[in-house]
Amino acid sequence: MKIKLAERYKNVIALLNDANPTAETELQYRNPYELLVAVILSAQCTDKRINAITPQLFHRFPSAEDLAKASEEEILTYIKSVSYPNAKARNLSRMAQRLVEVYHSQVPSDTLELQTLAGVGRKTANVIASVIFKQAKMPVDTHVHRVSGRIGLTKDAKNVRQTEEQLMKNLKGYNIALLHHQLILHGRYICKARKPLCAECTLKTWCSYYEMTIKNDKKAL
Numbered sequence: 402m403k404i405k406l407a408e409r410y411k412n413v414i415a416l417l418n419d420a421n422p423t424a425e426t427e428l429q430y431r432n433p434y435e436l437l438v439a440v441i442l443s444a445q446c447t448d449k450r451i452n453a454i455t456p457q458l459f460h461r462f463p464s465a466e467d468l469a470k471a472s473e474e475e476i477l478t479y480i481k482s483v484s485y486p487n488a489k490a491r492n493l494s495r496m497a498q499r500l501v502e503v504y505h506s507q508v509p510s511d512t513l514e515l516q517t518l519a520g521v522g523r524k525t526a527n528v529i530a531s532v533i534f535k536q537a538k539m540p541v542d543t544h545v546h547r548v549s550g551r552i553g554l555t556k557d558a559k560n561v562r563q564t565e566e567q568l569m570k571n572l573k574g575y576n577i578a579l580l581h582h583q584l585i586l587h588g589r590y591i592c593k594a595r596k597p598l599c600a601e602c603t604l605k606t607w608c609s610y611y612e613m614t615i616k617n618d619k620k621a622l
């Protein structure tokens with residue numbers, strides 16, 4: 402049966418809403434500054450690891466001003482256990498300095514302005530715009546990219562930018578921020594990179610990867 406794209410979107414989103422109506426970031430933060438720091442740190446690292454180190458980091462540097470005054474060496478002592486600690490310490494230092502000097506310590510809402518901060522790429526800027534400023538943005542990480550492709554929400558997307566464009570084109574009228582978190586959590590716990598847990602997945606009726614797997618299994622019989 403050929404499923405129409407709009408129908409796939411509608412049903413997948415309804416099922417994700419049933420399964421996880423309040424999905425949100427697993428990063429712990431209390432204000433825009435803390436989320437910005439946590440998201441920069443979370444690149445290529447687990448949220449669990451970031452949540453383990455940020456309480457001490459934010460205790461020592463409770464504001465952008467405090468972080469801007471610190472040396473990279475001191476920042477490094479708090480983030481040693483995350484991936485790419487040296488580069489991240491440098492980025493945090495530079496980000497905080499610019500945040501203080503140019504933005505008076507206020508995290509900007511504009512995604513292009515956000516991307517002028519060290520360590521902030523398109524995905525991180527979209528996370529801040531979506532989570533803090535409630536803008537309709539779809540930050541695409543490895544989970545969103547993989548899960549969207551497998552389900553068939555995107556087609557032949559070669560990179561995260563193409564995934565973002567295809568998703569945004571089809572998400573008018575939907576809660577994009579909520580779907581972003583739902584797709585991440587689905588990718589983290591069910592539709593895992595190496596071995597998706599299709600048997601226990603509620604989306605399988607609408608998933609093109611699952612449909613292909615069944616077809617291939619039947620052919621092999």
Ligand code: SF4
Nearest residue numbers: 592597599602608611
């Ligand atoms: S059915 Fe399998 S491939 Fe499809 S979304 Fe679920 S876990 Fe992922």
